[in-house]
Amino acid sequence: MTYQPQADFGTPESRSTEQVTLTIDGRDVTVPAGTSVMRAASEQGTSIPKLCATDSLSSFGSCRLCLVEIDGRRGTPASCTTPVEPGMVVHTQTPHLAKLRKGVMELYISDHPLDCLTCAANGDCELQDQAGAVGLRDVRYAADATHLGQAKDHSNPYFDFDPSKCIACSRCVRACDEVQGTLALTVQGRGFDSKISAGLASDDFLGSECVSCGACVQACPTATLVEKKVVEVGTPERAVITTCAYCGVGCTFRAEMRGEQIVRMVPWKDGKANRGHSCVKGRFAWGYAQHQERILKPMIRSSIDQPWQEVSWEEALTHAASELNRISAQYGKRALGGITSSRCTNEETFLVQKLIRAGFGNNNVDTCARVCHSPTGYGLKTTFGTSAGTQDFDSVEESDVILVIGANPTDGHPVFASRMKKRLRQGAKLIVIDPRRTDLVRSPHIEAQHHLALRPGTNVAVLTAMAHTIVTEGLVNEAFVRGRCEMDEYRDWAEFVSQERNSPETLESITQVPAEDLRTAARLYATGGNGAIYYGLGVTEHSQGSSTVMAIANLAMATGNIGRRGVGVNPLRGQNNVQGACDMGSFPHELSGYRHISDAETRRLFEGEWGVPLDAEPGLRIPNMLDAATDGVFKALYVQGEDILQSDPNTHHVAAGLAAMECVIVHDLFLNETANYAHIFLPGSTFLEKNGTFTNAERRIQPVRKVMTPLNGYEDWEITQKLAQAMGLAWNYTHPSEIMDEIARLTPSFAGVNFERLDREGSLQWPVNDAAPDGSPIMHVDGFVRGKGRFVVTDYVPTDEKTGPRFPLLLTTGRILSQYNVGAQTRRTDNVVWHEEDLLEIHPVDAENRGIKSGDWVKLASRAGETTLRATVTERVAPGVVYTTFHHPLTQANVVTTDYSDWATNCPEYKVTAVQISPSNGPSEWQEEYEAQAAHSRRIAQPEAAE
Amino acid sequence: MSSSLDHLIRMANQIARNLQHEPDPAAATAEHIQLYWDPRMKQMIFDHGAQGLSDTAAAAISALKARV
Secondary structure, three states: OEOOOOOOOOOOOOOOOOEEEEEEOOEEEEEEOOOEHHHHHHHHOOOOOOOOOOOOOOOOOOOOOOEOEEOOOOOOOEOOOOEOOOOOEEEOOOHHHHHHHHHHHHHHHHOOOOOHHHOOOOOOOHHHHHHHHOOOOOOOOOOOOOOOOOOOEOOOOOEEEOHHHOOOOOHHHHHHHHHHOOOOEEEEOOHHHOEEEEOOOOOOOOOOOOOOOOHHHHHOOOOOEEEHHHHHHOOOOEEEEEEOOOEOOOOEEEEEEEOOEEEEEEEOOOOOOOOOOOOHHHHHOOHHHHOOOOOOOOEEOOOOOOOEEEOOHHHHHHHHHHHHHHHHHHHOHHHEEEEEOOOOOHHHHHHHHHHHHHHHOOOOEEEHHHHOOHHHHHHHHHHOOOOOOOOOHHHHHHOOEEEEEOOOHHHHOHHHHHHHHHHHHOOOEEEEEOOEOOHHHEEOOEEOOEEEOOOOOOHHHHHHHHHHHHHHOOOOOHHHHHHHEOHHHHHHHHHHHHOHHHOHHHHHHHHOOOHHHHHHHHHHHHHOOOEEEEEOHHHHOOOOHHHHHHHHHHHHHHOOOOOOOOOEEEEOOOEOOHHHHHHOOOOOOEEOOOEEOOOHHHHHHHHHHHOOOOOOOOOOOHHHHHHHHHOOOOOEEEEEOOOHHHHOOOHHHHHHHHHOOOEEEEEEOOOOOHHHHOOEEEEOOOHHHOOEEEEOOOOEEEEEOOOOOOOOOOOHHHHHHHHHHHOOOOOOOOOHHHHHHHHHHHOHHHOOOOHHHHHHHOOEEOOOEOOEOOOOOOOOOOOEOOEOEOOOOOOOOOOOOOOOOOOOEEEEEEOOOOOOOOOOOHHHOHHHHOOOOOEEEEOHHHHHHHOOOOOOEEEEEEOOOEEEEEEEEOOOEOOOEEEEEOOOOOOOHHHOOOOOEOOOOOOEOOOOEEEEEEEOOOOOHHHHHHHHHHHHHOOEOOOOOOO | OOHHHHHHHHHHHHHHHHOOOOOOHHHHHHHHHHHHOOHHHHHHHHHHOOOOOOHHHHHHHHHHHHHO
16 A cells, blocks of 8 residues: 555544544534544544644643634633533634644744754654644744754664654653553653653663663654664655564554665554554564575585585475485385474465475474474363463453463563553552563562462462362352363362362472462452463473463363453463464374364365375374484475574484484575574575465464565465475465465364455454354353363473482573564564673572672583573572573573473473583583584585686 | 483373373373374384383373274
8 A cells, every 4th residue: 555654543442332422513423432522523534733642642631732612611622631522512623723723833843943854754744744734834933942952862773862853742751651561761850841761861762671662653743753764764655564473462563665675664553463562573673584694595405514505496496306205215205294384374384284294295294383382282172172362462451360370471472561561550460470570570560469489390280279279268160160161070170179289388398489379369360350361481381381281271260260351361472373383284183273183084175175195193293303313214304484403402402303314404584503404495585575374372363465575586385385396296376365265165263264354354363264254352252162161180290300419400491572582583683782692590699609790601501411601690580590591592592401391292391401500711612613513504605707 | 222212201101190180091191192193103112012111101002002
């Protein structure tokens, strides 16, 4: 579409069901009660001049530009702060109002630089627009006392702050408060001395608590806060709605373009996942798409010690197909496999698993969800009957008690965290179960009622102790359980959790959670109104990850917190399309829609569509593929969009498995760590260069739309299709919409999904079918998908990973706001200014005992391996616990993680590793060798000069 | 013993331990392995025998082996 700024109705929408009719400028308008006069006028098509009002913020009434006259009322009230009333007669344009507005605007402009022609916001400036709207033609006041000429703040890598252009409307401050919830900005001084400040007067934006979400920039009506890219490139000339490729929140953005160049990514106000908000990654960290290290030509090599040779697409694909066919003939069909990506679209993921099942002839397909949310799939399917969260994000607005376990949403899912924090500021209660004191535990205007700082690895014990409290204190919602759940299983479970060995007091020595605190938290969850549970990888990445998910489901069922708004069980998905990758049949045991491969009827459906017989036996999971490779029977791997060498546990084992294969095909944007062991490299396309869909954590299927030509030449689905064609498969999709049509034909929960409808409606939440034609924001409303909810006894089983004299501390891992996953994207953006290396958090007591200070190099050693990194001494972690992130390949936190995994799914136990910390002089020998090996492996042969 | 077989023995024991509260833990363990292990993994544990396996895991493997 051509460029149009997003509509701004001035004040937020009212959700009242009561309707009010009034007259504005002689025309009747009917709006919900509670609507402002400004918004009612705007919905009628009348724009009342405004500056301090915008519809993402509560009305403020400071600029005095939106004045109106109302029959029977004295004066000229501000339309933004005046609610509509029945029969009200409003006049928005009179000679008196025009004179007042012109006078107000004249005062603003008297203290504003008149550099419109050279201003970055020229043509996209509300102040400029409103000056025109009120008919301002000259300024009579002498400029002897102004704010002009103040120093600009360029410190933030993505936006500038020019106080000379500020009109002190406070929109930025209010956006930081109301939308983001960080409260980093303030108005410093009073009257003429008022100035927007990022914290203390001595702070610049970069040094402040600002999290660079961009809400202030979006709210600014002038060029005071403006994107550096707008300054550099100019204003956009078109906009395309698409979906972010970072976390599982799935924010929708307007990619605002000039030609094929992105000017900025602006959160789309109509986006149902993000409601117009963004974080530093989605809003600003897209520069990796044009990074110089991106590989744009296919490459091959005969062995991993050779330099890469750039070749044509045809040569690369012919060679890849030849190698795959050779290995299949030589070692058997089951010697091949592939990995789909949670970063790629549903359509691309579906094609990769189809290639493996229909082309390779086996079910050796897995996905990176193996290492994050596979226990969610198992646990929620077992208890509720479907492998997905139960709510939409809007649901949190009706929660009374929010229980966050094993998740750090302010860093991992920041846009949803802002919505959660808004609800908490309104008075909802908060329980945090986490070994680490995350920001959510205590932040401006938010303090958790309970922080259960459990010992890593004891999630099941804590949840069982909560269940013990709820059952033995008579807090079970018996009507819900009796009506909605299997009673035999419930009785077994209730009897089990009631045993004294599961009481908070008995388990306190294991969990390290004070029994009374746990009991009070359990009572709050059970009796505090709508109780909602949000969880992340701190739940799943354990040896009892699946049990923990089921323990969570048990709690929700026992308290009746399922099947309506404000409650539910909500997995916060790590990557943008974890949900979709799982939905699309990426796991080796099931086809799309979570139907087991052994089911003959389901297989027949796919065989009919694909025209080939399918293997009825489950295939290999990623760790089993690596085991089979080291055993010498698994020889070829096609990896799309995942870096298993950096992201998967026990790096040495992953490297050994990859090194044992004869053909590793990496299909990615960059020469990632896995590519060090690859023989064929197929350059991938970014989310900006392709069409398709992502499915976020609330089961919301959203369009991904191409805004620029793929620099590598092809969208990723085209590359997979070409590989399939080279292997002899007769695929002929001409557009990813045809792939979605096939998905819909084969997958009952997607039956009503197609591209035309997604473009029209913006998004759809599965299941979308005859039973739910408009999709399903809330699941299990009248009954569980499996019929009756199933309670499962979850006995606490300690992990085999034990601390002892050699490894006395427990390491747990996580991520940070500015970086994403293995950092392949965010490390190639200016986000590195906030996090240029992984750091080890260690408690002061443990640091003191080892002679370690913040900034010191330390050795982090486990039974699996060792690495070095710098320490930061902090009380965020408890004594005996250390923490780090895994964003940087030279740290390689996964050198120390073990191959222990979840009992049901083999999801790695990243969150519990017994380690020792000791002072170090710098990078370890292994790190230096690894860096040298990686550099050696990444050599690209230079083409010979033409004669 | 290969590390792969070590992994399989550990996995089987882990599954059995976590399914101990099912009405028939051995049957539940056998079913889980049937649903999620690839043919070679099953064959490896069949060929291995009961050494290192818990009683429940061994019973499950034995029952599964008899079934196929």
